[in-house]
Amino acid sequence: DGGITQSPKYLFRKEGQNVTLSCEQNLxxxxxxxYRQDPGxxxxxxxxxxxxxxxxxxxxAEGYSVSREKKESFPLTVTSAQKNPTAFYLxxxxxxxxxxxxxxxxxxxxxLSIL
Amino acid sequence: GQSLEQPSxxxxxxxxxxxxxxxxxxxxxxxxxxxxxxxxxxxxxLSYNALDGLEETGRFSSFLSRSDSYGYLLLQELQMKDxxxxxxxxxxxxxxxxxxxxxxxxHLIIQP
Numbered sequence: 203d204g205g206i207t208q209s210p211k212y213l214f215r216k217e218g219q220n221v222t223l224s225c226e227q228n229l230x231x232x233x234x235x236x237y238r239q240d241p242g243x244x245x246x247x248x249x250x251x252x253x254x255x256x257x258x259x260x261x262x263a264e265g266y267s268v269s270r271e272k273k274e275s276f277p278l279t280v281t282s283a284q285k286n287p288t289a290f291y292l293x294x295x296x297x298x299x300x301x302x303x304x305x306x307x308x309x310x311x312x313x314l315s316i317l
Numbered sequence: 318g319q320s321l322e323q324p325s326x327x328x329x330x331x332x333x334x335x336x337x338x339x340x341x342x343x344x345x346x347x348x349x350x351x352x353x354x355x356x357x358x359x360x361x362x363l364s365y366n367a368l369d370g371l372e373e374t375g376r377f378s379s380f381l382s383r384s385d386s387y388g389y390l391l392l393q394e395l396q397m398k399d400x401x402x403x404x405x406x407x408x409x410x411x412x413x414x415x416x417x418x419x420x421x422x423x424h425l426i427i428q429p
Binding site: 235237242243244245246247250252258260261292294303305306307308309310311 | 321348350358359360361362365367404409415416417418419420421422
C-alpha cells in the first residue's frame with residue numbers, strides 16, 4: 203500500500219541540539235509539506251516543496267530547515283534556533299503544482315519534546 | 318494574511334445531524350477543504366469546494382457560499398466514530414500544491 207512514513211514516532215531533544223525528522227512517501231507525489239500542530243490548535247505550515255530541489259517557506263519557517271534531494275523524501279531539521287520546538291509534526295504530500303483540488307495525504311506524525 | 322474561524326467545540330447526539338461552520342478571510346479564493354483528525358492521529362481529507370453549493374459524499378456534505386466567505390460541513394446519521402476534530406482549510410498562497418492554511422479546528426463530541 204502507498205503512503206507516507208514519518209519517523210521516529212517520538213523524539214526528544216536536548217537544549218542546543220539539532221534534530222532531523224524523516225518523511226518518506228511512495229505515492230509518486232510531486233509536492234510535499236511540513237506542518238506543526240500545538241495542543242488544541244490547527245496545523246501551521248512550516249515549509250513546502252512543489253518539486254525536487256525546490257522548497258518554499260511557510261508561515262513559521264524560522265528555526266527550521268528542509269531539503270528535497272529526492273522525490274520520495276522531505277526531511278525536516280529542527281535547529282537550536284527554534285526556541286519552542288515541542289509540538290506534533292506532520293508531513294503531507296499531494297500530486298503536484300496546479301492542482302488545487304488535490305487532497306493532501308498525511309503521515310502519522312512525530313511528537314517532539316524537549317528534555 | 319489569511320484567517321479561518323470555526324467553533325472550538327460542538328456537541329451532538331448519536332444518529333443526529335450536525336453542522337460545523339467556517340468563515341474565512343483571504344486575499345483571493347481558491348477553494349475550501351475539510352479534514353478530519355482523530356485524537357493523536359493523522360488528518361484525513363473529507364471534501365473540497367471551489368464553487369458555490371453543496372457537495373455530497375456519503376454521510377458527509379460540504380457547502381460553500383463565496384459571496385458570504387462561508388462554508389459548512391454537514392454530518393448526518395452521526396456515529397460514535399465521528400467523534401474527532403474537523404478543520405477547514407484554504408490554499409496557503411493561491412497556487413496549486415502550495416500548502417494549506419488551517420482553522421483551529423472544531424472538536425465534535427458525540428453523546429449516546
